[in-house]
Each structure stands twice: as structure tokens, then as C-alpha cells.
Amino acid sequence: MNPTTMTILLVGAWGLFAWQLYRRWRLMTLGPNESRFDHLGERIRRTWEYAFAQKRMRRYWWAGIAHQLIFLGFIVLLLRTLILWGRGYDESFNFWVFGVGQPLGKVYSFLKDIFVVLVLAGTSLFFYYRIVLKPERLSKGFEGILILLIIATMMLADLLYDGAEMVRVARAEGAAIEFHAVEPAGSIAAMALAHVSDGTLNVLRHLGFWTHGTLVLLFLNLLPISKHFHVVTGIPNVFFQSLAPRGRLPNVPDIEGMLEREETLGLKRIEQLSWKAVLDLYTCTECGRCTDQCPAHGTGKLLSPKQLTLDLRDYLYKHEKALVGAKGSRSQGAEGAEDGNGGLPELVPDVIKPEVLWACTTCGACETECPVFITYVDKIVDMRRNLVMEKSEFPAELQNAFRGMETNSNPWNFPSSDRAAWTEGLAVPRMAEKPDADVLFWVGCSASFDDRARRITRAMANLLNTAGVNYAILGEEECCTGDPARRAGNEFLFQMLAQQNAEILNNYKPRTIVTTCPHCFNTLANEYPDFGAKFRVVHHSEFLAQLVADGKLRPTNRIDAKVAFHDSCYLGRYNEIYEPPRETLRSIPGLTVLEPTATRDRGMCCGAGGAQMFKEEEHARPGAQDERVNLKRTDQLLETKPDMVASSCPFCQRMLIDGLAGRSREDVKQFDIAELLWQAVGGKG
Numbered sequence: 010m011n012p013t014t015m016t017i018l019l020v021g022a023w024g025l026f027a028w029q030l031y032r033r034w035r036l037m038t039l040g041p042n043e044s045r046f047d048h049l050g051e052r053i054r055r056t057w058e059y060a061f062a063q064k065r066m067r068r069y070w071w072a073g074i075a076h077q078l079i080f081l082g083f084i085v086l087l088l089r090t091l092i093l094w095g096r097g098y099d100e101s102f103n104f105w106v107f108g109v110g111q112p113l114g115k116v117y118s119f120l121k122d123i124f125v126v127l128v129l130a131g132t133s134l135f136f137y138y139r140i141v142l143k144p145e146r147l148s149k150g151f152e153g154i155l156i157l158l159i160i161a162t163m164m165l166a167d168l169l170y171d172g173a174e175m176v177r178v179a180r181a182e183g184a185a186i187e188f189h190a191v192e193p194a195g196s197i198a199a200m201a202l203a204h205v206s207d208g209t210l211n212v213l214r215h216l217g218f219w220t221h222g223t224l225v226l227l228f229l230n231l232l233p234i235s236k237h238f239h240v241v242t243g244i245p246n247v248f249f250q251s252l253a254p255r256g257r258l259p260n261v262p263d264i265e266g267m268l269e270r271e272e273t274l275g276l277k278r279i280e281q282l283s284w285k286a287v288l289d290l291y292t293c294t295e296c297g298r299c300t301d302q303c304p305a306h307g308t309g310k311l312l313s314p315k316q317l318t319l320d321l322r323d324y325l326y327k328h329e330k331a332l333v334g335a336k337g338s339r340s341q342g343a344e345g346a347e348d349g350n351g352g353l354p355e356l357v358p359d360v361i362k363p364e365v366l367w368a369c370t371t372c373g374a375c376e377t378e379c380p381v382f383i384t385y386v387d388k389i390v391d392m393r394r395n396l397v398m399e400k401s402e403f404p405a406e407l408q409n410a411f412r413g414m415e416t417n418s419n420p421w422n423f424p425s426s427d428r429a430a431w432t433e434g435l436a437v438p439r440m441a442e443k444p445d446a447d448v449l450f451w452v453g454c455s456a457s458f459d460d461r462a463r464r465i466t467r468a469m470a471n472l473l474n475t476a477g478v479n480y481a482i483l484g485e486e487e488c489c490t491g492d493p494a495r496r497a498g499n500e501f502l503f504q505m506l507a508q509q510n511a512e513i514l515n516n517y518k519p520r521t522i523v524t525t526c527p528h529c530f531n532t533l534a535n536e537y538p539d540f541g542a543k544f545r546v547v548h549h550s551e552f553l554a555q556l557v558a559d560g561k562l563r564p565t566n567r568i569d570a571k572v573a574f575h576d577s578c579y580l581g582r583y584n585e586i587y588e589p590p591r592e593t594l595r596s597i598p599g600l601t602v603l604e605p606t607a608t609r610d611r612g613m614c615c616g617a618g619g620a621q622m623f624k625e626e627e628h629a630r631p632g633a634q635d636e637r638v639n640l641k642r643t644d645q646l647l648e649t650k651p652d653m654v655a656s657s658c659p660f661c662q663r664m665l666i667d668g669l670a671g672r673s674r675e676d677v678k679q680f681d682i683a684e685l686l687w688q689a690v691g692g693k694g
């Protein structure tokens with residue numbers, strides 16, 4: 010068409026794009042390196058499933074379809090764009106196998122035309138979302154509309170060029186303008202243009218051609234400065250996702266050495282983010298699905314996982330020059346530059362407010378929802394680590410929990426000598442007396458000390474006795490797993506408890522550990538292997554379901570009631586255990602299990618996780634209604650009109666009992682699955 014213009018456009022646009030990518034790359038290399046090239050087969054499988062097949066997008070039906078159409082359209086039309094750029098130099102340019110008349114060329118022409126139409130359909134759906142539906146979760150502003158306009162215009166320009174070109178060729182060959190099945194959309198455009206004059210046709214052909222070619226290059230250069238950078242970074246971000254168990258927080262090796270060397274503990278400055286964490290920030294599509302599911306945000310707190318990501322990203326972009334300059338000084342060994350970041354303030358409170366961090370229940374709902382696998386809990390906990398371990402800045406109530414874990418190995422600070430007081434009147438052996446027991450029943454702090462939760466523990470012990478399980482407990486030897494300490498940012502305390510417990514466990518080497526607490530379960534199963542304690546850990550919901558299936562427990566007593574089941578985040582979302590607690594409930598004659606609307610991996614948190622159990626909830630953000638997480642969850646459960654509410658976690662139980670009391674619904678009783686099963690098996694309490 011015009012080689013000079015095409016060359017200027019291509020060199021200018023690609024040069025600018027390369028420069029922008031280089032700047033983004035420099036920011037990615039400010040922080041520590043981390044290896045994400047392990048288990049390549051698994052990474053490829055997940056990339057296929059979540060990036061190409063876009064499995065998580067299917068959670069939002071229409072938006073998912075629209076996004077999939079545009080995504081596939083982009084892949085198909087990539088070749089078309091290359092062909093058009095080639096035609097800037099030679100109007101008949103085609104990649105040989107895709108040439109006119111070639112079998113592959115016909116297939117491609119057909120596919121290309123179909124996808125042009127499908128992309129137009131997808132953009133129309135998104136226009137409808139943005140202009141008519143306007144979901145609260147989406148970022149405001151014109152950027153989304155602008156990008157949609159560019160995409161739609163590119164598609165229309167392609168049709169215009171194709172149609173005009175088909176008419177031009179037909180007129181040159183003296184052929185009729187008719188419908189061609191291999192170019193359905195193009196030939197419809199050609200038929201629409203059949204009667205325009207040669208001069209107008211030529212103008213339209215050029216208009217279509219240059220509009221498409223130029224808009225692609227404009228789009229390319231808008232990517233790095235917009236939320237649409239995910240077009241470039243989305244697939245890599247899915248590929249490089251963490252393959253560690255979801256419930257495992259990144260470990261801090263050699264924490265004592267770090268303390269001695271007075272190194273920064275936790276995330277304090279932006280340049281401490283690894284390249285993968287920065288890639289997370291680049292990849293946010295601003296879809297707001299994370300915030301939409303966040304129980305803290307949903308109950309009026311200042312925390313919004315999306316905003317947290319965007320605040321970090323914007324801060325990084327804003328201070329690019331200072332950060333890159335400071336890195337240069339450090340690498341040249343400039344005096345006083347070892348720890349410098351160009352004089353920028355610390356992340357908390359300048360970029361992220363402490364109340365944002367302390368509102369998080371670590372429920373994982375945000376991460377389950379994010380279509381591009383951005384993580385937040387690791388960053389939130391890492392910022393808490395800095396506040397707690399370096400600055401001693403944390404909610405005052407947590408001090409009691411930390412002191413309790415330090416002195417009495419439990420966050421309530423009950424005397425550790427009372428840990429096994431719940432066994433009174435029951436035949437419960439200790440590992441010290443029965444070191445070859447098949448099963449170690451790990452009781453946990455809540456179930457050891459909380460009066461109400463002790464009823465779960467006693468029911469569980471009774472069930473184990475009835476089923477003839479060869480088990481024992483640690484009794485006074487058991488310490489808190491350290492889960493609340495770790496999630497509250499006190500990694501030092503967590504590691505102390507983990508090492509202590511790991512030593513005791515390795516002494517007994519139990520074949521199986523069973524626990525009623527999903528937090529203990531998650532920590533023992535997913536985090537203790539980092540401390541040399543690798544055992545088979547089973548949650549009581551799975552263990553009980555198996556005992557029933559094996560006929561070792563026979564729930565014959567009817568419980569004629571409707572029970573709404575609440576999923577614990579650390580059992581469900583983090584460890585994908587959804588069916589066993591339901592199976593256990595369903596095994597009880599007369600019991601009907603009800604599902605709240607928000608259930609399973611979309612179940613709402615009870616509000617206790619992430620050490621929230623041991624502190625007050627954060628205040629509401631300005632203009633938002635202050636609500637308690639457990640009350641909102643209780644309302645959701647009550648909507649099912651149950652006779653009772655069941656859970657499989659002592660923390661959830663406490664929050665839901667308080668929730669039912671808060672709603673004056675003491676008529677609806679709360680039970681753990683073990684308590685209900687014990688009743689059905691014939692137990693009296």
C-alpha cells in the first residue's frame with residue numbers, strides 16, 4: 010500500500026512498545042529473584058486450563074463467554090495482522106500456506122471471518138456490561154470503553170477492507186460479486202459495497218486497511234500503560250503461579266540469622282517484591298472479582314484486594330525513576346546505598362493503610378476468584394510481618410494472643426496444664442502411654458480450652474472409642490500449631506511453636522494425625538513439612554465419613570431437622586475438602602442438608618481466620634455500613650430457613666454461635682458434624 014508509511018508505523022510503534030517493556034522489565038528486576046520453572050508439565054497443564062480455556066472466567070457466564078471470544082479472536086487474528094502489515098509493502102502479500110486458493114488459506118479465511126464476527130459479539134456484550142449493567146466491581150473511567158471501541162473498530166475496519174478488496178478484485182476480473190462460504194463476513198461486506206464507485210471503493214479499502222493496521226499498533230502501545238497489560242502478562246502470570254499447596258504461606262528461612270544481622274523482616278519497601286509479585290501487579294485486569302468476594306470489603310472495611318494491588322502497582326510506576334536509580338547506586342556500591350530506595354517512604358502506612366492489612370481474614374476468597382491467579386494473602390501477611398516483627402505495630406488485642414502462645418502455648422493464655430482437662434470422665438489415652446497408637450488425635454487450642462468447643466472434642470473422642478480406633482492424644486505435650494501467630498505476622502513465634510511441635514511429632518512418628526480444626530489441619534499438613542514434620546494429616550470430616558462408610562460407626566438415631574452447612578475456608582477453599590463433611594451429615598437419618606447461596610468455594614468466611622478471632626474487627630470505611638462478618642454469614646445461613654447450622658471447625662462454630670445470638674436466633678442451634686454424628690450414633694453428649 011505504502012511501504013514508507015508502513016515502515017515508519019512499524020518501527021515507531023514497535024520501538025516504543027519495546028521501550029515500554031524494557032521499563033516494566035527493569036521494575037521487575039528490582040527485587041529478589043525466585044525460581045518458577047519447576048514442574049513444567051504441571052505449569053503447561055494449568056496454563057492450558059486457566060489461560061487458554063479460561064476455566065475461572067466461566068464463573069461469570071456471559072462475561073466469561075465474551076472474554077473467551079475476544080481472546081480466541083485475538084489469537085486467530087494475529088496472523089491476519091501480520092498479513093496486513095506485509096500488504097503495506099506488497100498488496101498481494103500472503104503467507105504461502107495461507108494464500109488464496111491454498112486449502113489452509115481457505116480454512117483460515119473462514120475462521121478469520123467467523124472470529125471477526127464473534128469478537129464483535131464479545132465486545133458488544135462488554136459494551137452492554139460497561140454502559141448498561143455497570144457492575145460495581147469494575148473500575149470506573151473511560152479506559153475500558155476506549156479499548157472496546159478500538160477492538161470493535163479494528164474488526165469493522167477489517168471487514169471494510171476485505172469487502173472493498175473483494176469488490177476490487179471482482180471488478181478487475183469481471184466476475185460477479187457473490188457470497189463465498191469461505192469468506193462469509195467479507196463477502197457480505199462486499200455485497201454491501203457492490204454499487205459504490207471505483208474512487209469511493211479505493212478510499213474505503215485504504216481506510217479499512219490503515220485503520221486496522223494503525224489501531225493494532227496503538228492498542229499495542231496502550232497495553233503497558235493500562236489495565237490491558239494483562240493481554241501480555243496474563244498467560245505468563247498463570248504459567249508462573251505458585252504450585253505450593255494453597256494453604257502454605259511462604260516460609261522465612263533463617264529468621265534468627267536475619268534478626269541477628271538486623272535485616273529487614275517482612276515486606277517494608279516496594280523493591281522487596283520479587284519479579285513474580287511485580288508481575289502480579291502488572292496483570293491485574295481491574296475486574297474487581299476479588300473485592301466482590303472479599304468478606305472484609307463486603308462488610309464495609311477499608312480492605313479491597315483489588316485496590317491493594319492497584320495501589321502497589323501505581324506506587325511502583327510513580328516512583329520508577331527513583332527505584333531504578335537507587336538500584337543502580339546499590340549495584341555500584343555507592344556509600345550508604347545498600348538499603349536505599351531513593352528516599353521513598355515505607356509501604357505501610359504511606360501506600361497501604363494498616364487497617365487495610367488488619368481487616369484480612371486470609372479466607373482466600375479473592376485468590377480463588379482472580380482469573381489471572383494474582384495472590385494477596387502472601388503480600389498482606391508479609392506486610393504484617395514487618396509491622397509485627399520490626400515495628401511492634403499491631404492491634405493491641407493481639408498482644409494477649411502472642412503472650413498466650415509464648416507462655417502457655419495457646420492464644421487464650423489458659424494454663425497449659427489444663428490442655429487435656431476436657432478428657433475428664435472419658436477414656437482418652439496419651440501418646441506418652443501409647444506411643445504406637447495408629448492415630449494421633451491432634452486436639453488444637455480452641456477445642457482444648459473453649460467450653461463450647463470441648464463438646465466437639467468429647468464427641469470426637471467418643472466416636473473414636475466407639476469405632477475402636479487405636480488412637481491417643483498428646484495432652485500437655487501439644488502446643489498451638491502457631492497458625493494465628495503466622496497469619497498475624499509473628500513469624501518468629503510461629504517458627505518457635507512449629508519447631509517445638511515438629512520435634513514432638515518426630516519423636517512419636519504417628520502414622521496418621523486427625524484433627525477437628527481446619528487451621529491445625531492446614532498448618533500441620535501444608536506448613537509443617539517445611540519444619541521437617543511430614544505426616545499424613547486427615548481432617549475429622551474425612552476420617553468420620555470413612556468410619557461411617559466402613560461400617561465402624563452406625564448412625565441409626567434419627568435427627569429430623571434441616572441443617573444449613575457452612576464451609577470453613579481453611580478446609581474448603583484452601584484444601585478442597587467439601588464433600589466429606591456433607592457426606593457425614595447425609596449419613597444421619599432424618600437430617601436434610603441445606604446449602605446457602607454462597608457455598609463451597611464461594612462460601613463466605615465466618616470472620617475468624619487470619620488471627621481475626623483474637624482481635625476486634627476493623628472499623629468501616631467512610632460512607633460504608635459497619636457490619637460484622639459473622640453476622641452477615643449468619644444471615645446467609647438463616648436465609649435457607651434451617652432448624653440448625655452445622656460446621657466442621659471450632660472457630661467457625663464460635664463465630665456462628667455469636668452470629669445467631671446477635672440475630673436473636675438462639676432457636677437455631679449450632680453443631681459441629683462430630684456432635685451430630687455422635688448424637689446419631691447414640692451418644693448422649
Ligand code: SF4
Nearest residue numbers: 303369370372373375
Ligand atoms: S483473603 Fe479474604 S479477607 Fe483477605 S483480602 Fe482476600 S478475600 Fe479479603
Ligand code: SF4
Nearest residue numbers: 293294296297299379
Ligand atoms: S486482582 Fe484479579 S480478581 Fe482482583 S481485580 Fe485484579 S484481576 Fe480481577
